Amino acid sequence: MLTKSSPISTQSNLFHSELFSQLDAKDPLIQLANTINWT
Secondary structure, eight states: OOOOOOOOTTOSOTTTTHHHHHSOTTSHHHHHHHHSOOO
16 A cells, blocks of 8 residues: 655755756856746
8 A cells, every 4th residue: 555655844945955056057047037026
């Protein structure tokens, strides 16, 4: 029987924390993404 696993609490946002730190901050698309109001 499969059980539902609990989410990992130490990782708040997969695509922002670790991935973002690996990207080049000088990249024009990264700079544009930082200026857009995503809300």
